Amino acid sequence: VEKPTVINFNPGPAKVDPTVMAQAQKELLNYRNLGFGVLEMSHRSAEFIDIVDKAKTNLKELLNIPDNYKIIFLQGGATGQFSAVPLNLLNLSPDCTADYVVTGTWSAKAAKEAEKYGKINIVHPKLKKYTSIPAEDSWQLNPNAAYVYYCDNETVNGVEFHFVPDTGNVPIVADMSSNILSKPVDVSKFGVIIAGAQKNIGCAGVTLVIIREDLIGHQMKECPAVLDYKLQTDMNSLYNTPPSYSIYLTGLVLQWIKNTGGVTAMSRKCAAKSQLIYSVINNSNGFYQSVGGIRASLYNAVTVEETQQLADLMLSFQQEHA
Template sequence: MVKFTSRIHNFNAGPAMLPTEVMEKAQREFLNYQGTGMSVMEMSHRAKPFQDILDRSIHHLRSLLSIPERYGVVYYPGGATFQFSAIPLNYLKEGESADFALTGVWAVKAKEEAKKFYPNVKTIFDGKDSKYTEIPELTDDLVSDDAKYVYITSNNTIYGTRYKTLPKLKKAPLIADMTSELLSRKLNIEDFSVIFAGAQKNIGPSGLTLVIYDKEKLPKQNHPIPNLMNFELMEKNGSLYNTPPTYSIYMAGLVFEWLVEKGGVEVMEKENEAKAKLLYDTIDSSSLYNAPVPVNNRSVMNAVFRLKDDSLDAKFLEGAEAAGLAGLKGYRDVGGFRASIYNAMPKSGIETLVSYMKEFERSKG
């Protein structure tokens, strides 16, 4: 492995890079948080300094996403996969069903988990035959009459796809896994009953998940729900039913403050679109590289591409890593390459990647 004396361009899909300014602030406060004489990592989650961190982080998040008051905002321990079980247990009763749009492996896993408890859940779109490069246009016409909710994965990290236009449904509540794109583009929160996201893409360190849910649309259940999966219980306890991942919440709060200082989600969306365009334009104009995803389905967060001569894959990756371009290897079941260009990735990182790609093409041309 090449050793570096400074920060590199980190294109890992997750855990992903964090903003340098956030890391530097966390470094300054690591041993002594704001005169408390201790690190946030050592601090009691019941202490006032941590409660202030928690409250401030949620305040900034509500502001960034314009979250209505009727929506609960809850931090959960663990990854977003935890919600694959929590959501059906909170939103379905025995014999009830929900609709799933299967645009990738994580939506498939979510349906499989729901089916353990509720065998009547349905598939209203399956992108398996297209190798998950297709994204459906979801309308009320596709929704089952008995669906209690419709479940989507809004951005597919593995396959480099996303819903360019997010569904607006009236027939059933919409629930979205937004792990790899929350805070990267503008949303109308009221189009969703639930949004959840693992932190390790655009929010903070791994081991933390954020859930935003419409409290007015949460059904009353007559079956037991494990306490740590119970939306109402966790919200009433202010994310503190048990000891939460305190340092990850602190880091998420710093990221939210950074986003506010940057100008908010609208500014980030424009920056992200520009970064993605620079990379996709390079791929599309090349005789060596190829993007397998149709233009209208392409993710802005995760750009998947291949070499038309895959015998060069190992050399491309070796050269990239030597140039300080980390994490470009594609997902193990897909192959090729993937550049994850989340909010924290500066435009200079994309420019460096594009420069390397062009030079590699010239040298192999």
């Protein structure tokens, strides 16, 4: 596969591995000798249903998803799920209440959206700036809440959870858009995991939802059909025309992750990449500050070698301008 001349550190849509792109290119006009590509394929066809089912099977294997969880491919991005989550789950609480941990831009937007549908409790004092996660023992959790929501990795602010909150019997909803499949996850600790695909697992257009079965079927009557977890689960994500090509590309990415060592290998690679960049920052004697600068995203498809080139560039820039 020809290597790109530009190294892509975009925050999303982010880099897709070149071998995945090459396969998509090869199959663009003629998928498995059908004479047409996935872009033209009926979403009711046996071939497309096979694409959906294989993607689910690989995801289940990669994350060791228990049998009592369902996988749904939806539209609207994680932002759409900011509405879908309360519309589907708030009825689990007798007074339509949910707890939110707000540690950055994305969880703040999620909480604001959820306020349209019920009572939203921010479990900690309002943060003046998003630079850390409030100590868990300072949270005021409601044992009767429908769920506890948080964003596992706040890309805009650089805050990532390195623990799964203890919420007792209250289901946890986690937005893992930016770090899904970059580290091992015990799915059984979560009620719902949501993730837009365009950072780590594909291209823009499809959103992943992993949901425990007992949380399905509690949707409000106002819940739109396209966001209804029960309807979409019952219809195998095919209630209406899905983002077919995006699901196909996600399937290719999942297969690539599986072929290259799975989540464990991705986790090791991500740790190495992170260490390279933070080492430059931490040893810069203050040259790299939080004001100004650029943002570099090190998603799964970015290689250690590409990250090393960025680290080298940062070092040379510092030496020239310090």
